[in-house]
Amino acid sequence: MIETKQFVAIGMVLALLIGVTAVFLASGDPDGLESSALVVQDAKSLTGPSPEDGDAEAIGAGTFEYEAPMPDYSMGESGGKVGEIVAVVLGTVLALLIVFGVGRAVAASKH
Structure with a gap:
C-alpha cells in the first residue's frame, strides 16, 4: 500500500508534469x-466588441487598472515560456x- 507522503509526492510530480507540458500545448490566443x-x-x-477589436475609449475600457506581478505570465521582455513555467x-x-x-x-480545530 502506498503511504500518504508518497501519494502526495507522486501527485505533485504529476501535477507539475501536466502543468509544465500544458505551457507548450496551450493556445497563444x-x-x-x-x-x-x-x-x-x-x-x-x-x-459587444472588445477593446482590442475597436476603439477602447469609445467602449469605456481603461477605467480599471492594476499592476500584475507576472503580466501574461511573463518575466520581463525575454521571459517567454520560462515565465509561464515559473507561474x-x-x-x-x-x-x-x-x-x-x-x-x-x-x-487542529477538531482536537
Missing part, C-alpha cells in the same frame, strides 16, 4: 477570462501549501 473581466466591470457588453510551478506549490494549511487548521 487568450481565453475568455480577460473578456469576462471586462463584462463584469461594465467595460464592454457580453456580445505553473509557483501556482502548484502555493495551492499545495494552502490546502495543507487549511487541512492542518481543520484537524
Whole structure:
C-alpha cells in the first residue's frame, strides 16, 4: 500500500508534469477570462466588441487598472515560456501549501 507522503509526492510530480507540458500545448490566443473581466466591470457588453477589436475609449475600457506581478505570465521582455513555467510551478506549490494549511487548521480545530 502506498503511504500518504508518497501519494502526495507522486501527485505533485504529476501535477507539475501536466502543468509544465500544458505551457507548450496551450493556445497563444487568450481565453475568455480577460473578456469576462471586462463584462463584469461594465467595460464592454457580453456580445459587444472588445477593446482590442475597436476603439477602447469609445467602449469605456481603461477605467480599471492594476499592476500584475507576472503580466501574461511573463518575466520581463525575454521571459517567454520560462515565465509561464515559473507561474505553473509557483501556482502548484502555493495551492499545495494552502490546502495543507487549511487541512492542518481543520484537524487542529477538531482536537
